[in-house]
Amino acid sequence: MPPGPALPRLLRAGVRPRPQLLTRTTPGPARPSGRTLGSAAAPAVSDPEGDSGLNDRILREPLKHSDFFNVKELFSVRSLFDARVHLGHKAGCRHRFMEPYIFGSRLDQDIIDLEQTAAHLQLALNFTAHVAYRQGIILFVGRNRQFSHLIENTARDCGEYAHTRYFKGGLLTNAPLLLGPMVRLPDLIIFLHTLNNVFEPHVAVRDAAKMNIPTVGVVDTNCNPTLITYPVPGNDDSPPSIQLFCRLFRTTINRAKEKRRQVEALYRLQGRAGAEGRSPASAPSPGA
Amino acid sequence: MAAPCVFCGKAVSYRLFLGARVSLAREQGLWKAAAAEVQTGTASQILRLRHTTVVSTKKNIAALRRETYTLDFIKKQIEEFNIGKRHLANMMGEDPETFTQEDIDRAIAYLFPSGLFEKRARPIMKHPEQIFPKQRAIQWGEDGRPFHFLFYTGKPSYYSLMHEAYGKILDVEKHQNQLRAQGLFSEKTKTKDLIGSRWLIKEELEEILVEKLSDQDYAHFIRLLERLLTLQRGGAEEEFVQRFRRSITIQSKKQLIEPVRYDEQGMAFSRSEGRRKSAEAEAVVYAHGSGRVSVNGTHYLRYFPVTQDREQLMFPFHFLDRLGKHDVACTVSGGGRAAQAGAIRLAVARALCTFVTEEEVEWMRQGSLGQEFRQG
Numbered sequence: 001m002p003p004g005p006a007l008p009r010l011l012r013a014g015v016r017p018r019p020q021l022l023t024r025t026t027p028g029p030a031r032p033s034g035r036t037l038g039s040a041a042a043p044a045v046s047d048p049e050g051d052s053g054l055n056d057r058i059l060r061e062p063l064k065h066s067d068f069f070n071v072k073e074l075f076s077v078r079s080l081f082d083a084r085v086h087l088g089h090k091a092g093c094r095h096r097f098m099e100p101y102i103f104g105s106r107l108d109q110d111i112i113d114l115e116q117t118a119a120h121l122q123l124a125l126n127f128t129a130h131v132a133y134r135q136g137i138i139l140f141v142g143r144n145r146q147f148s149h150l151i152e153n154t155a156r157d158c159g160e161y162a163h164t165r166y167f168k169g170g171l172l173t174n175a176p177l178l179l180g181p182m183v184r185l186p187d188l189i190i191f192l193h194t195l196n197n198v199f200e201p202h203v204a205v206r207d208a209a210k211m212n213i214p215t216v217g218v219v220d221t222n223c224n225p226t227l228i229t230y231p232v233p234g235n236d237d238s239p240p241s242i243q244l245f246c247r248l249f250r251t252t253i254n255r256a257k258e259k260r261r262q263v264e265a266l267y268r269l270q271g272r273a274g275a276e277g278r279s280p281a282s283a284p285s286p287g288a
Numbered sequence: 289m290a291a292p293c294v295f296c297g298k299a300v301s302y303r304l305f306l307g308a309r310v311s312l313a314r315e316q317g318l319w320k321a322a323a324a325e326v327q328t329g330t331a332s333q334i335l336r337l338r339h340t341t342v343v344s345t346k347k348n349i350a351a352l353r354r355e356t357y358t359l360d361f362i363k364k365q366i367e368e369f370n371i372g373k374r375h376l377a378n379m380m381g382e383d384p385e386t387f388t389q390e391d392i393d394r395a396i397a398y399l400f401p402s403g404l405f406e407k408r409a410r411p412i413m414k415h416p417e418q419i420f421p422k423q424r425a426i427q428w429g430e431d432g433r434p435f436h437f438l439f440y441t442g443k444p445s446y447y448s449l450m451h452e453a454y455g456k457i458l459d460v461e462k463h464q465n466q467l468r469a470q471g472l473f474s475e476k477t478k479t480k481d482l483i484g485s486r487w488l489i490k491e492e493l494e495e496i497l498v499e500k501l502s503d504q505d506y507a508h509f510i511r512l513l514e515r516l517l518t519l520q521r522g523g524a525e526e527e528f529v530q531r532f533r534r535s536i537t538i539q540s541k542k543q544l545i546e547p548v549r550y551d552e553q554g555m556a557f558s559r560s561e562g563r564r565k566s567a568e569a570e571a572v573v574y575a576h577g578s579g580r581v582s583v584n585g586t587h588y589l590r591y592f593p594v595t596q597d598r599e600q601l602m603f604p605f606h607f608l609d610r611l612g613k614h615d616v617a618c619t620v621s622g623g624g625r626a627a628q629a630g631a632i633r634l635a636v637a638r639a640l641c642t643f644v645t646e647e648e649v650e651w652m653r654q655g656s657l658g659q660e661f662r663q664g
Contacts, residue, residue, distance in 0.1 A: 137433060139440055149458065152451055156437045163440045165447055171440065178442060184432030186440065 054267045061263070062133055069133070069256055071125035074248055077114045080121075083244040085234040086112045088221030098221050101233035110221045112233045124216045124230040125252045128188065131214075132160075132256035136187030139163055140249075141204050143196040147242045151192055154246040158253040161186065163204075167196075172207040190249060191217035191228065193236050201227075218245055357420050365416040372413065389414070445497040446505060453512045456528060460519045476520060485533040487513070492534070548575070548642050558642040562634030567623025571635035575643055577615025579605075583632065584619055597629035604637040608644060 062068040080086065088094075088102065088110035103113035131138060138160040142151045148164035155162030163171075168178060175183050189208050194217050196202045201224055208215045209227045217228040218236045225231035235241040373392060377384040380395045392413055400411040412419075427444075428434040436444040438451070467473040488496075490506040513529055521529075548556050556575035561568065581588040581601060592598050605611045616636060620628045 135431070135433075149451065149454055152438070159437075161434065161437050161440050163438070165441050168442055171442065179440070180427065182432075184428065184434075 054271060058260075058263050058267060059134060062130060062259075067122075067126060069126065069129040069252065069259065071129060071252055072122055074125065074251055075118070075121065075244075077118050079244070080114050080117060080234070083240040084238045085117060085241045085244065086114050087235045087238065087241075088112050089237075093222040095222050095224055097224055097226055098219065098233065101219075101225075102221060112221065112235070117233050120230065120232045121234075121248070124232050125248060127214070127230055128190065128216060128249060129252045129256040131188045132158075132253040133260050135260070137161060137184060138188045138190060138253065139186035140190050140192065141167075141202065142192035143167075143202060144193045144236070144242075145197070147192065147239070150242065150246055154250050158250045159257070160253060167203050169203070172204065172211050172213070185211060186213060189213055189215045191215060192242060192245060194219055194223040194225075194228065218242075359425070362416055362420060365420070369413075369416055376413070443497075443499050443501075443505075445499050446501060446509075449497070450509060450512065453509070453516060453528070456521075456525050457512070457516050457519065460516070460521055460525060463522075464520065482517075482533075485535045488532045488534060493532075558639040560635050560638035562631045562636075562638060564630035564634060565623045565627035567620060567627040567631040569618055569620040569628065569631035569635045571616055571618035571632060571639050573636060573639040573643075574615040574617075577613065579612040579614070581616040582618070592625070592629060594625065597625060600626075600629040600633045601636065603633055604640055608640065610640075614640070614643075 086103070088098075091105050091108050091110055094102070094110055101113055101116055103111045105111065128138065138155075138158075140151050140155045140160065140162040142148065142164050145164075151164050152162045171178055172185060175185055189204060191202065191205065194202055194205060199222070205215065205217070205224075205227050214229040215227075216230040217223075217225070217232065218234050219225040219228065219231045220234070220236045223236075225233070232245075234245070373387055374384040376392060376395050377387040379399075380391075382391060396411055396413050402410040404410050427436065427439060434440070436448065438444040438447045441447050464473060487510055490501060490503065493506060493509070494501050513532060516525060516529060548558055550556055557572050558575075559570065559572045561570050563569070583591040588598060588601060592601070601616075602611065605614065618632050618635060620632055622628075623631065
C-alpha cells in the first residue's frame with residue numbers, strides 16, 4: 001500500500017510508486033537523489049544478472065515485496081495503547097524535534113500520536129527483519145537499569161548482542177583497539193532507550209552515525225530523534241511498553257532467521273534436484 | 289579518513305576496512321559504477337581515488353606489536369618441548385618417563401652454566417604455557433559473529449557474571465513473593481555459613497575472568513553477591529555464592545597438651561619448653577605444691593632480683609587463679625634477663641595446660657600460649 005500522509009516527507013523520499021513492469025508497488029532501491037545521503041551507489045538500471053548465484057537470489061527475493069516478513073500483524077494501534085506506549089513526559093521535558101510526533105497534551109503530559117508510531121514501527125521492524133535475514137549483527141542498547149536484564153535476555157533469546165552497561169568511549173570509533181584487530185562491527189543498533197543515565201543522548205547514537213551504522217530507536221518525548229535512522233516515537237519508561245518492544249523485536253528477528261533457514265534449505269534442495277528454472281514454491285509471507 | 293569526499297562509495301569502502309565481508313567482484317563493480325558517475329572529476333583525480341582505496345588498509349600498529357600466538361603455534365611448541373625433554377633426559381642418563389621440571393632446571397644449569405646476575409636472563413627450558421603469556425582466543429567465528437552475546441561491552445565474562453547474579457536475585461525474589469502470596473513464607477536467618485571464609489579479592493576475580501576490572505566493578509559485584517546473601521536462598525544460589533568465597537586458613541585449634549607424667553616419688557608433673565628471643569627454657573611443673581620456684585637450681589628470688597621478671601613467671605598462675613598451688617623447677621639458657629623470664633613464662637604456661645580444663649586452655653590461647661613468634 002502506498003505510504004500515506006502519516007509518514008513524514010523525508011521517509012517517503014526513496015519510496016515512490018514507479019511505472020515499472022512489476023504490477024505491485026514496491027519500495028524499490030532508492031535512486032540517488034539530492035535528499036538521500038549516503039545511499040549505496042548501486043544503479044538499479046544495470047543490475048548484473050550475470051552471477052546468478054543462489055546467494056544473490058536469496059538476498060534479492062525479499063526486496064521485491066513491501067512487507068515480506070508480514071510484520072504488520074505483530075501489533076496494532078490498540079495493542080500499543082494497551083501497553084501505554086502513547087504516554088510521554090511532561091510538557092516541560094519536551095524536545096523541540098519531537099513535536100511532529102506528539103498528538104497533544106493532556107493535563108500537561110504529552111501524548112504521542114500512535115498512528116505515526118504504528119507507521120514508524122512497521123518500517124523499523126521491516127528493516128530489522130531484513131537485516132536479520134541477511135545475517136547482520138544486531139546490537140541492543142539501552143541504559144535504563146530497570147530494564148537492563150530484560151534487554152540482555154531479549155538479545156540472548158534471538159541470538160543477537162546487547163550492551164546495557166557503561167559505554168566505553170571509542171567502542172565503535174576505535175573498535176580495532178578495544179575489541180580486537182579484525183572485529184566486525186554491528187550492522188544495526190536498536191536503542192530501547194536513547195538517553196543515558198544523566199538524561200543526555202547516548203554516545204552510541206552519534207558514534208553509529210559516524211560509523212554509518214543504521215539505527216532503530218524508541219524515542220520518548222524528551223529525546224532527540226534526528227540522528228536515528230528509524231525512530232519509533234513511544235514510551236520508554238513503562239515496563240509494559242518496553243516489554244512490548246522487546247517482544248516485537250525478538251519475534252521479528254526470530255521470524256526473519258527462520259525464514260532465511262527455510263529459504264536456504266529450499267534452494268539447496270532445488271540445487272540438488274538440478275532444476276534451475278523452477279520458481280520458489282513457498283508463498284512470500286511466512287507462516288506463524 | 290584522508291580527505292573528505294562527498295563520494296558515496298567511500299563510505300562503503302571504509303566499512304570494508306573494518307572487516308565487513310563483501311565479495312571482491314562486487315567491490316570492483318561498485319567502484320566501476322561509482323567511477324562512471326563522476327562526470328566532473330579529472331582523470332588524475334579518479335586515478336588517485338582508485339589508488340587510495342586499494343592502498344589504505346588501516347593497520348592496527350598497537351595490536352601487531354602485541355604478538356598473537358595461534359593455537360597451532362602453541363601446540364607445536366608444546367610438542368617440541370616434550371621431545372626436547374626426552375632428549376635431555378637421555379643426555380643426562382636419566383629415565384625420560386620420570387624427568388621432572390626440577391631435573392630439567394638442574395640439567396640446563398649444568399649444561400649451560402651462566403654467570404649472569406639477572407636470573408631471568410639465564411637459559412631456561414620450561415613448558416610453553418609458562419613462557420608464552422596467556423591470551424584470549426579469538427572470540428568470533430568465521431563469519432565474524434562473536435560467540436558471546438555481551439561481546440560488545442568489552443568485558444563479556446564480568447558482565448555475564450553480573451547478569452547471572454542479578455538473574456538469581458530476581459528468581460529468589462519471585463519465589464519469595466509466591467510463598468508470601470500463599471502464606472507459606474517464614475523468616476529464617478542463616479549466617480553461620482559466612483564465618484571462616486572471605487570474599488574473593490580483586491586479583492583472584494581477574495584471574496578467574498581473564499579480564500581487567502576496575503575497583504568500582506569489583507565493589508559492585510561484591511555488593512550484588514551480598515544482596516543475594518541477605519535474601520533467603522536455596523541450594524543452587526548457595527553454591528553460586530560459595531564459588532566466590534575462600535576459606536581463611538585458621539590457626540590450628542589444637543594446642544599440644546603434654547600428658548601428665550609421674551616421677552619416682554609418685555608426684556604428678558608436666559614438662560615443656562618455651563623460647564623467647566634467644567633464651568630457651570624448660571620447665572617442670574608439679575601438680576601439687578606450695579608455689580616454690582627454682583631456676584637453674586637457685587631460688588627465683590635470687591635468680592631474678594627484678595620484680596618485673598618474677599611477675600612474668602607468676603602470670604600464668606595468676607591468670608588461672610592457681611598462685612600457690614604448683615611447684616616449678618626450670619632450667620634456662622641464652623638471652624638476657626627479660627628474655628629468660630619470658631621463655632620460662634611460656635614454658636610454664638604450656639606445662640600448666642595439662643592440669644587445666646579445655647576452656648581455660650582456650651583462654652590462655654589468647655595471650656599466654658601464642659607467644660613464640662616474636663624473635664626480637
